[in-house]
Amino acid sequence: xxxxxPVDVTERETYLNSGxxxxxxxxxxxxxxxxxxxxxxxxxxxxxxxxxxLLIRLELLTPAGDLVQSDTxxxxxxxxxxxxxxxxxxxxxxxxxxxxxxPIMIGARDLAFPRINLLSWYLYIAGGxxxxxxxxxxxxxxxxxxxxxxxxxxxxxxxxxxxxxxxxAGFSSILTGLNFIVTIHxxxxxxxxxxxxxxxxxxxxxxxxxxxxxxxxVAITLVLVALERLLHLGIFNPALGGDPLLFQHLxxxxxxxxxxxxxxxxxxxxxxIVCCFSRKRIFGYKAMALAVLAxxxxxxxxxxxxxxxxxxxxxxxxxxSLLSYFVAVPSAVKVFxxxxxxxxxxxxYQTPMLYAFGFIGxxxxxxxxxxxxxxxxxxxxxxxTYFVVAHFHYVMVGGMVLAYLAGLHFWxxxxxxxxxxxxxxxxxxxxxxxxxxxxxxxxxxxxxxxxPRRYHAYPAEFQVLNxxxxxxxxxxAVGYLLPMVYFVWSIRYGKPAPANPWNAAGLExxxxxxxxxxxxxxxxxVTWEAYNxxxxxxxxxxxxxxxxx
Amino acid sequence: xxxxxxxxxxxxxxxxxxxxxHFVTEEQQKxxxxxxxWLFLAQEVMFFGGMFCAYLxxxxxxxxxxxxxxxxxxxxYGAINTAVxxxxxxxxxLAVRAAQLNKRKALTMWLVFTILLGLxxxxxxxxxxxxxxxxHHVPGPSFAYHGTVPSHxxxxxxxxxxxxxxxxxxxxxxxxxxHMIIGVGLFGTLAVWAWRGKxxxxxxxxxxxAGLYWHFVDIVWIYLFPLLYxxxxxx
Amino acid sequence: xxxxxNASQNTATPHEHISxxxxxxAIWIVLLICTALTAGVAFIDLGPLNTIVALxxxxxxxxxxxxxxxxxxxxxEKLTGLVIVSAIFFLFLLLTLSMADYTTRLWH
Numbered sequence: 001x002x003x004x005x006p007v008d009v010t011e012r013e014t015y016l017n018s019g020x021x022x023x024x025x026x027x028x029x030x031x032x033x034x035x036x037x038x039x040x041x042x043x044x045x046x047x048x049x050x051x052x053x054l055l056i057r058l059e060l061l062t063p064a065g066d067l068v069q070s071d072t073x074x075x076x077x078x079x080x081x082x083x084x085x086x087x088x089x090x091x092x093x094x095x096x097x098x099x100x101x102x103p104i105m106i107g108a109r110d111l112a113f114p115r116i117n118l119l120s121w122y123l124y125i126a127g128g129x130x131x132x133x134x135x136x137x138x139x140x141x142x143x144x145x146x147x148x149x150x151x152x153x154x155x156x157x158x159x160x161x162x163x164x165x166x167x168x169a170g171f172s173s174i175l176t177g178l179n180f181i182v183t184i185h186x187x188x189x190x191x192x193x194x195x196x197x198x199x200x201x202x203x204x205x206x207x208x209x210x211x212x213x214x215x216x217x218v219a220i221t222l223v224l225v226a227l228e229r230l231l232h233l234g235i236f237n238p239a240l241g242g243d244p245l246l247f248q249h250l251x252x253x254x255x256x257x258x259x260x261x262x263x264x265x266x267x268x269x270x271x272x273i274v275c276c277f278s279r280k281r282i283f284g285y286k287a288m289a290l291a292v293l294a295x296x297x298x299x300x301x302x303x304x305x306x307x308x309x310x311x312x313x314x315x316x317x318x319x320x321s322l323l324s325y326f327v328a329v330p331s332a333v334k335v336f337x338x339x340x341x342x343x344x345x346x347x348x349y350q351t352p353m354l355y356a357f358g359f360i361g362x363x364x365x366x367x368x369x370x371x372x373x374x375x376x377x378x379x380x381x382x383x384x385t386y387f388v389v390a391h392f393h394y395v396m397v398g399g400m401v402l403a404y405l406a407g408l409h410f411w412x413x414x415x416x417x418x419x420x421x422x423x424x425x426x427x428x429x430x431x432x433x434x435x436x437x438x439x440x441x442x443x444x445x446x447x448x449x450x451x452p453r454r455y456h457a458y459p460a461e462f463q464v465l466n467x468x469x470x471x472x473x474x475x476x477a478v479g480y481l482l483p484m485v486y487f488v489w490s491i492r493y494g495k496p497a498p499a500n501p502w503n504a505a506g507l508e509x510x511x512x513x514x515x516x517x518x519x520x521x522x523x524x525x526v527t528w529e530a531y532n533x534x535x536x537x538x539x540x541x542x543x544x545x546x547x548x549x
Numbered sequence: 550x551x552x553x554x555x556x557x558x559x560x561x562x563x564x565x566x567x568x569x570x571h572f573v574t575e576e577q578q579k580x581x582x583x584x585x586x587w588l589f590l591a592q593e594v595m596f597f598g599g600m601f602c603a604y605l606x607x608x609x610x611x612x613x614x615x616x617x618x619x620x621x622x623x624x625x626y627g628a629i630n631t632a633v634x635x636x637x638x639x640x641x642x643l644a645v646r647a648a649q650l651n652k653r654k655a656l657t658m659w660l661v662f663t664i665l666l667g668l669x670x671x672x673x674x675x676x677x678x679x680x681x682x683x684x685h686h687v688p689g690p691s692f693a694y695h696g697t698v699p700s701h702x703x704x705x706x707x708x709x710x711x712x713x714x715x716x717x718x719x720x721x722x723x724x725x726x727x728h729m730i731i732g733v734g735l736f737g738t739l740a741v742w743a744w745r746g747k748x749x750x751x752x753x754x755x756x757x758x759a760g761l762y763w764h765f766v767d768i769v770w771i772y773l774f775p776l777l778y779x780x781x782x783x784x
Numbered sequence: 785x786x787x788x789x790n791a792s793q794n795t796a797t798p799h800e801h802i803s804x805x806x807x808x809x810a811i812w813i814v815l816l817i818c819t820a821l822t823a824g825v826a827f828i829d830l831g832p833l834n835t836i837v838a839l840x841x842x843x844x845x846x847x848x849x850x851x852x853x854x855x856x857x858x859x860x861e862k863l864t865g866l867v868i869v870s871a872i873f874f875l876f877l878l879l880t881l882s883m884a885d886y887t888t889r890l891w892h
Contacts, residue, residue: 110571112581178588185863186581187571212588213874216596224603224720233688233716234709235603241709246606249882250599300877304885313888316881523573580861587864591871598875602882609886628823632816639812642803642853649802764854768846774819775838779826783834 014417014514029114030517035100036415037121042096043484045087045128048135050480052080057439057473060466065457073456074141075157081144083135086166087128089396090258093265094211095124095176097407098204100415102180104508104515105198107189107524112182120175127169134161143454145255148236148247152228159229163222170219173261177211180204189507191526195289198506198530199282202289203268206296210257210264214300218254221247245310252303260299262396263363264292266403267334270356273410274338276504277353278345279538281531284337291330291337298327305374309383317376324374331367335360348539350502351425355406358433362398366391369444384454387447390440398436405432405483412487413497417514420490424482432479438472503539505531567752579754586758590765593728597769600721604776607713613698614710616781620699621686622718623677627778630673631770637666638767641760648753653746656756660740663763667733674726681715688716699783718777725773728766735759801858811852818845 015032018024025033056076059067068076099117103110111117134140140162142151151159184197184205197205224235225247234240236247275282282288304312304320338360347353369391372378382388412420442465447453451462458466500509507526511519528535565575572578608615644659680686685693694711698704739759742748748756822841830837851857856864 108571113585114569114571116585174592178585178592181588182581182585185584186577209870212592213595213871216592217599217878220596220599220724223724224599227720231689234713235716235720241611241707241713243606243610245885246603246882249885250602253878253882300874301881304881312885313890315888316885319884320881518570583861584863584867587867591867594871594875595878598878601875602878605879605883606886609883624823624826628819631819635812635815635819638815638849638853639808642808643805646803646805646808649800761854764849768849771842771845771849775822775826775842779822780835780838782826783829783831 012512013516014512015517016417016514018517027118029110029118031099031103031111031114031117032415032515032517034117034121035096038091038095038099038124041121041125041128042088042092045083046092046480048132049080049084049088050477052076052083053473054477056080057470059456060458061470063458063460063463063466068456070456071141074143074454075139077454078141078143079135079139082140082162082166083131084396085144085258086169087124087131089262089400090173091124091169091176093269093400093404093407094180094204094207094261095120095172097269097404097411098180098200098207098265099176101411101508102183102201102204103187104511104519105201105506106184106187106192107507107520107526108183108187109518109520111179112187113179116175117179120172120179123168123172123175127165127167127172130161130165130168134158134165137161145251146222146225146247147251148225148228148244149238149242152225153237153239160226163226167219167222167226170215170222173211174215174219177208177215180208181212184208189524189526192507193526195285196526196528196530197289198268199271199285199288199292200265200268203264203271203292206292207261207264209293209296210261210299214254214257214261217250218258221250221254245307245312248307248310249304252306253300256303256306257296257299259392259395260295262400263403264295266359266363266400266407267292269403269407269410270338270359272504272506273352273356273406274341274360275531275533276410276502277350277356277539278342278347279533279536280341280345281529281533282337283340283343284333285530287333288337291333294330295327298323298330302327302374305379308376308379321374321376325371328367328371335364335367346538349426350539351420351422351429352406352410354426354429355402355409355432358429358436359399359402359406362394362402362436366394366399369394382447384452385447386443386451386453389453390443390447393440393443398440402432402436405429408483408487410502411508412490413501414508414513414515416491416494417497418490418494419497419501420483420494421486424486428479428482428486431475431482435472435474435476435479439469439476440472442466442468442472501540503536505533505536565751575751582754582758586761590761593765597721597724600717600724601772601776604717604721607710607717608781611707611710611713612781613701613704614706615714616699616783617696617706618694618711618714618718619777619779619781621684621696622778623680624778626673626677627774630670631774633666633670633673634767634770637663637670638764640666641763645753645757645760648743648748648756649750651750653743653748656748657740657744660736660743660756664733664736664740667729667736671726671729671733674722681719686715688712688719699781721773721777725766725769728769732759732763732766735762801855803852803855803858807852811848815845815848 015030018030019028025037028034028037055068056073059065059073059076065073099111137158140157140159141155142157142159142162146159146163184201188197224233227233228235228237232240234242236242236244238244271282271288302320302324304316305324308317308321338356369387373382373388373391409420409425412418446462446465446469449462451458497513499512501513502509507524508515510524568575568578572581640659640662644656644663647655647659685691692708692712692715694706694708696706696711698706736759739755743756818841822838825837825841826834828834850868856868
């Protein structure tokens with residue numbers, strides 16, 4: 001099927017030309033079109049969140065508070081966190097790439113519940129609009145974590161609308177996860193057994209478990225926060241007999257596993273790309289599949305390591321510290337197996353692979369510094385310093401965002417039917433990598449030296465490293481804008497993509513680029529194992545691919 | 550309506566009109582809907598779980614205060630409402646059965662009975678809430694509480710701790726009542742469609758899934774009843 | 785809507801369990817008796833046992849509803865059980881690991 005009958009791209013019916021006009025998009029139930037809707041909206045929120053990051057870095061260029069004062073600065077880092085976490089990091093990979101690819105990868109015509117899929121997008125947009133309203137109405141300054149009683153009792157900003165916005169976006173996330181689990185269980189093509197599933201699908205399955213079982217807890221917690229603020233209840237307010245630590249328990253019960261909602265789909269992307277550009281079967285398929293499930297479950301057992309200095313019992317802190325180390329085991333299995341997959345592979349260095357390299361290295365640094373923080377003694381020293389900020393940005397930006405960019409490049413030919421310019425792609429990957437490290441590596445040092453997070457002013461001795469960080473952020477911004485430009489350019493001017501430009505394994509490469517609305521002309525029957533690269537040969541040189549056949 | 554019922558009796562060679570395009574078989578579609586509903590209920594377990602966690606923590610911390618506050622609730626309201634909900638669960642079971650047997654009128658009737666029982670529950674709940682308002686047991690500026698710890702009659706209850714009990718009481722029963730209201734609305738819609746003959750032995754997934762939802766809401770109450778009304782009365 | 789569906793693969797709906805009126809009513813009566821029992825026991829002072837008895841009866845009732853009213857006993861689908869067990873397991877994690885903090889604090 002990879003060498004399918006030549007069909008002219010302009011005449012063949014695809015999901016893109018099957019209907020025109022705004023209604024054909026806003027009322028669509030096609031998972032591929034909904035993925036495009038998500039792509040546009042998460043990109044918008046990424047740049048809103050990025051704008052706040054830019055202002056934060058600009059303010060931190062100098063030790064004094066010259067660009068903004070502390071009140072505004074509190075709002076900047078809060079809005080940056082809330083927009084990025086709830087409206088970009090959590091939905092981005094599952095709702096864009098997962099939505100587009102999972103049905104095709106398992107040989108289905110659509111997700112199990114197309115209407116619920118569209119509903120998810122509308123919920124996301126409803127939450128997003130409420131968030132935008134909150135921003136325009138002056139923003140919130142609770143920190144992205146909504147800690148009580150600060151959020152419920154003392155702040156004058158629009159905490160309730162922000163909480164409701166995230167509540168609504170949470171249900172979007174729950175429904176996406178629910179849809180994925182049912183789809184993966186019920187919609188697989190004949191022969192697509194569990195041990196033939198691409199690891200991308202496995203990692204989304206694990207992610208969905210967290211989305212379905214974790215998100216409701218933060219949803220009800222935010223309801224309680226909103227009620228407490230509205231009616232002056234005392235559930236989380238120590239002045240009224242409540243316990244603020246209970247809020248933190250409930251919040252982190254979701255929000256720590258939420259980190260795995262962000263990173264697990266990224267791990268799935270990297271598994272696909274590492275195999276393709278090493279031309280090898282994944283090393284230890286079963287271990288890789290088990291590892292994502294293990295991360296999903298163990299991720300629920302570690303939340304109180306966010307609360308070591310908050311006053312929880314020392315005994316439970318000990319247990320949570322130990323459990324936190326356990327998550328490192330399956331995470332390390334992933335890193336070892338990617339490395340082993342590359343060993344003696346015939347590696348080529350296309351853009352997706354460059355991002356995947358970046359992911360593996362940066363995720364490893366982010367993960368290892370996580371072990372520092374899981375250690376009680378070190379955590380006391382670096383809690384609420386820039387060390388923590390650097391750590392989670394290594395996982396979320398160095399990990400998740402790089403994986404997202406890797407996936408976008410890898411599947412861009414499939415999604416749009418056009419090749420992106422490879423030279424520019426490599427350049428952007430390099431810029432992102434350099435900019436990222438220059439932004440966040442100095443923050444490890446700053447944090448270790450004791451610079452606390454969430455302050456707009458700092459002692460002069462920290463300035464050099466902060467200038468480096470701001471310079472890095474500027475480079476990083478260029479690295480993000482560049483793909484924006486050439487992706488948009490490629491939609492019109494890019495070379496038409498063949499069905500399988502990378503000669504990659506997986507059902508999604510056996511359908512035309514872009515795929516037809518129903519994905520498959522007839523139901524595929526899978527008779528091969530995942531990642532059968534030894535049967536596929538080399539990646540064709542892009543210059544020689546017979547474009548449009 | 551008549552054609553629909555006839556179609557159920559004849560073994561259908563033609564594709565069932567309720568089969569959506571992206572499913573291969575009806576069985577696949579039905580299994581997908583059922584799994585989706587169960588996952589939704591799992592989500593609901595965790596949604597209520599957050600409040601159960603808060604209840605557990607404060608019951609541990611403020612044991613005597615919770616016992617005293619719990620005694621102000623009227624067991625009979627709770628027990629009657631439990632019975633009402635159990636009756637409505639039975640009518641839901643009978644509604645699903647009627648759908649499976651292609652009995653349109655019986656299906657509609659059992660759905661209407663379910664709605665009525667749901668409304669009775671909400672009515673009783675309303676009476677209870679009204680009493681709370683009158684007794685100043687609603688958390689907020691007008692809250693007032695005087696009482697002693699059940700096992701230590703000389704020990705005064707801290708009204709702030711009692712207020713937390715009532716905050717959780719209203720949060721949990723309120724969220725439960727909200728689910729009841731959604732359920733009543735759901736069954737209202739389904740009853741109209743059932744009367745119009747939309748459901749048959751071939752296709753009754755919405756009835757079955759709404760039924761699962763209703764049973765789940767029943768189970769939440771099965772736990773709320775002892776936790777809020779019963780278990781702290783003597784200590 | 786059905787133009788893509790493969791008619792030859794259409795099989796009749798598998799035999800669903802149809803609950804008999806008798807057994808449903810029997811379960812319902814047991815549930816009502818349990819409700820009366822748990823309400824009655826609450827008036828007797830059993831010390832710590834009051835809590836245990838009340839929660840045991842509640843769990844018994846919940847199991848009856850799940851197994852019989854929600855048809856889990858009759859389903860051939862193992863996945864339903866898995867979903868239920870996972871939900872209870874994760875709820876258990878939330879409750880026990882939170883309580884692990886509160887019950888071992890050295891300060892109050």
